[in-house]
Amino acid sequence: MLEIKNLHVKLEEEDKQILKGVDLSVEAGKVHAIMGPNGSGKSTLSYVLSGREGYEVTGGSAELLGEDLLDMEPEERAAAGLFLAFQYPVEIPGVGNMTFLRTALNAQRKARGQEEMNATDFLKLIRAKAKELKIDADMLKRPVNVGFSGGEKKRNEILQMAMLEPKMCILDETDSGLDVDAMKLVSEGVNALRDEGRGFLVITHYQRLLDHIKPDVVHIMSDGRIIKTGGPELALEVEQNGYADLLAEVA
Amino acid sequence: MALPQTKLDATEERLSSLTLPEGGWSGAARKDALARLREYGLPGRRDEYWKYTRPDTLVQPGAPRAALFDPGEAPVFDSIDRLKIVFVDGVFDAGASDDLSLEGVTIERLAEAQSDLHWAQSLYGVLEVKGQDPVQRPLAALNTAYATDGVLIHVTGKPSRPISLIYHHRSESSDAILHHVIKLDAGAEATILENGPAAARFNKCMEVDIADNATLHHVRTQGRDHERRAATHIFARLGTESVFKSFTLTANGVLTRNECVIELTGDDAVAHVAGACVGDGDFHHDDTVFITHDAVNCESRQVFKKVLRNGATGVFQGKILVKPGAQKTDGYQISQSLLLDDDSQFLAKPELEIYADDVACSHGSTSGAIDEEALFYLRSRGVPEGEAVNLLTLAFLAEAVEEIEDETLSEEITARIEQWLIRHAG
C-alpha cells in the first residue's frame, strides 16, 4: 500500500536535514504504529507524505499503491486515497464544517471520475457518522474547528476520515488531548474503518491508544530514521523503559 | 480662504458643462448647493480627504469613455419579487419600470415632482449640508445642484416588496447624476435595492431620513462594467430606536468612491454599514465612512472587506465620532483586505474621535494574504487549490455579507461573489 524507501528530507528554508533515510512499508489491512522521541521527525514524515510546503526531498521515494506520491499535489494525494489526521488541526473561520466536507468529498469523487454525492445523501451520511463519534449537529454547522476543544478537533479529524474513506490513513498523535471516553470513541471510529483494503500509520507516544487500536507492527523513529521495528511488544517496552535502551542499542 | 486658482478653474470648467435645472421646490436648495460647491471647489489631488483616491476623472468635464459590458449572467435580484424602477444612463425608463404605486409608500420621480411645495423639500440637500461638516464633500453638493432625476420615496407603512432601483449603462460616454430622497415615518419599514453600473460615470446621492422606530434595509451591487466610474454618497439621519442597515457589493469598476455619512440623533438607534468588494487589475475602490453618535446607547458597525489582485487598490477611510453626551455608545469598525498577490494594495485610515467617557469603541484594520495553513488543510482533504482559495476568500468576505439580514438577499450576494471568484481564479 504505502512504500517509503530511503526517504531523505531537509527543510527548504534552512540547511537542516530532518529525515535521514526512512524505510517503511505499510501493507493493506495492517496497522503500523510509529513511536519515537520528540523532534525525531514523525510529523515531518506525515507532512512530506501529504504534500505540505516547506520541505525538500533530497533522496528516496514514497509510493501509494504504486503511484509516486512525491510528484503529486496535496489534493491529488488525497484523491489517490491518502489521509492525514493532523496533530494540530487548523481552524478555518468562515468555512462551515459541512460545506468543507461536502466540497472535499465531491472534489475527490470528481477526481476519481465518480459521480458527486447529492446533498440529501451527504446529509444522511454525515449525520450517521457524526452520531457514532458523538459530534452534535451544532458542531457540524460551525466553521471548521473554530472554537472546538482539543478533543473535539481530534474527533472532527476522525469524522472527516470516516466520510472520505481513504485507503491509507495517517494519524498523527490523534490521542493527544483526548479524555478517556473520547479516546475510546476515536479508537472505535478507527477500528470501524479497519478493512482489508486499508492501511494505517498511527503516530503516538502512548501505549494507551495502542490498547484500543491494536497495531500489527511497531516502529521506533529516532533522529530521522526508523531504528527498530517489531511487534506490539515493542510499544510496551517503550512504555516501561523509555527510549534510552533502544537508542543505546543502535548507537 | 480663497481657493487656489487651479481649483477654481477646474471647478468652473466642470460647471460650464452642466445646466442647473429649474427644480421648482428644489430650486432654492440647488442654488444653495451651487454656492456651496463654488466655495469648496471640486476635489483636487492635494486634498487630504482624497489622499488615496485621485479625483481627476470624477471631476473633469466629460465622463471618460467606458466600454459597455455584457455580464453574461442573469441580473442580480432577478428572482426577487420587487418594485422595479429603471434608469438607463441616468434617464428614467418608464417602459421597463413598474407602476410606482405600492401600499405603505409613495414614490415619485424627482424630475416630475415640480410643484412649489413638496415633503422632500425639508430633506433635499438638507442632510447633505449637514454631512458637509466637518469634512467637505463637494461632489455631493454638485449632485444636489445638478441632479437631473432620482426618486422621492416616502415610506408610511411596511411595503410588502422591496423597492428596486436598476441602473443600466448603454452609452459609452454617459454622465449621470441622480439624487434620491428616502423618508421613513415613525415605525415604517422598507427595503431598498440598487443594482447596475448606471453610466460611464455616475454621481449619485441618497438622503435618508429614518424616524423613530423605523427600519431601512439597503442592499446594492454596483455593476460589473470594468471601465465605469462612480462617486456615491449616502447621508442618513436616524431617530430613536431606528435601524439602518446598508450593504454594498462592488465587483469591478475602474474607479468607485462610496461615501456614507450617518448621524445617530435618537437614543438606541442602530446603524450598520458594510461592504464587500472584489477587484482584479485596473480597479480602485474607496469606502469613506463617517458615523456620528449624537445620542445615548446607539450602536454602529462598519464592516468592510476587500479582495484584491493583479494590482487592484482598495481604500478605507472610516471614522466614528462620539459627541459629548453620547454615552453608552457601542461603535465597531473593521476594515480588512485580502491581497491575492504582491501587486495589490490596501490603504486604510481608521479614526476614532470620542468626547464621551462611557463608550465602547473598537476598530481594526488588517491586510494580508491567504492563510497557507488553512489552504494546505483544505487541499489535504482533496479540495483543489483554486477551489480552496475561493472557499477561503468567500469566508473572508462572509463577515461583511452576513450584515445583510434577509437570507435570500445574502445568498444572492454570496452566489454572485462565488461566480466572480470562479471567473477570476488565479
Ligand SMILES: Nc1ncnc2c1ncn2[C@@H]1O[C@H](COP(=O)(O)OP(=O)(O)OP(=O)(O)O)[C@@H](O)[C@H]1O
Ligand atoms: N518548519 C520547520 N522549521 C524549523 N524546524 C522544523 C520545521 N519542521 C520541523 N522542524 C524540526 O524538525 C524536527 C522534527 O520535527 P517533527 O515535528 O517532525 O517531530 P516529531 O517527531 O513529530 O515530534 P513530536 O513528537 O514532538 O510531535 C524538529 O527538530 C523540528 O524542530
Ligand SMILES: [Mg+2]
Ligand atoms: Mg509530531
